[in-house]
Amino acid sequence: MDMTNIFFLLLSICLANVDALMFHLSPNQKKCLKEEIHKDVLVTGNYELSDGPGQKTNLAVTDSKGHILYSKEDARKGKFAFTTEEYDMFEVCFESKMVAGGQGADREVTLDMKHGVEAKSYDDLAKAEKLKPLxxxxxxxxxxxxxxxxxxxxxxxxxxxxxxxxxxxHSRVMYFSLFSMLCLLGLATWQVLYLRRYFKAKKLIE
Structure with missing residues (x-):
């Protein structure tokens, strides 16, 4: 197998689908997922929550500055998409709240989040531009x-x-070290001269 085939094999492995993330959300609990994403990158997400009688789960997607990119009250199943404007840390939060007569069972949350190449729909692109599979x-x-x-x-x-x-x-530390040494030398010189004058005044030395 030559290097070209190995390269395409590695790229194909990188393009393989990744299983969605699944976790449990307890009543009156908030769970957040964070991820750093580059600038000008398409981000898509599919989410689905299991039934939770008497529970209301809110979904919010925010950046590090608190800007809300997507929000959904009483989220059950849906999709979201946005394009990043700058390199930042993005956060997806699910917050569960009990309502009157609610049950305390955990809800199962499934989140499939993709960005960059994984988020693009090449099937739609193929239909729009009439491209062949290759x-x-x-x-x-x-x-x-x-x-x-x-x-x-x-x-x-x-x-x-x-x-x-x-x-x-490094430059600042070096200059600060030189400044400290000069200060110490100046202080030592002043101390010697002061003590010499003091001892002369007391006639302890000539």
Whole structure:
């Protein structure tokens, strides 16, 4: 197997579907899921909650600044989608509340959240542009390659930013150390001169 086949095999593995996340939500409890996502990335989510008589579960999708990107009261089943405007930490929260006559059983929550290449609907794209299956797969691989390149570019930018920060911190520490040494030398010199004058005044030394 040559390197080209290995590359396409790895890309196909990366494109494989990921099982949805499933967890239990107790009455009067709030559970949140957080994820860091890059700028200008499409994010989609499918959610479904099991029946909970007498319970009301609210769903909210927010960013780190508290902006509400999606909200749903008494969420049961649905979808949401948004495009990120900047690199940020996004939070999906489910909050369960009891109502009068409610039962205290846990609700099962299923959340399937995708972003980037995984979130795009290539079936709709194929129908709109009348693409063949091979062309659709090539388009998918092209988008995935671009996503990987963007990730590397972001990591490189972060590395340069961290390096600049380290160099700036190093310079500040060096200048502060030199300043501290000069202060100590000045203080020591002043102390010697002061003690010498003091001992001369007391005629302890000539």
């Amino acid at each position: 062309e659709v797969e090539l388009r998918r691989l092209e988008d995935l390659s671009k996503s990987i390149v963007d990730d590397f570019a972001y990591m490189r930018a972060r590395e340069e930013e961290m390096r600049d920060t380290n160099e700036s911190t």
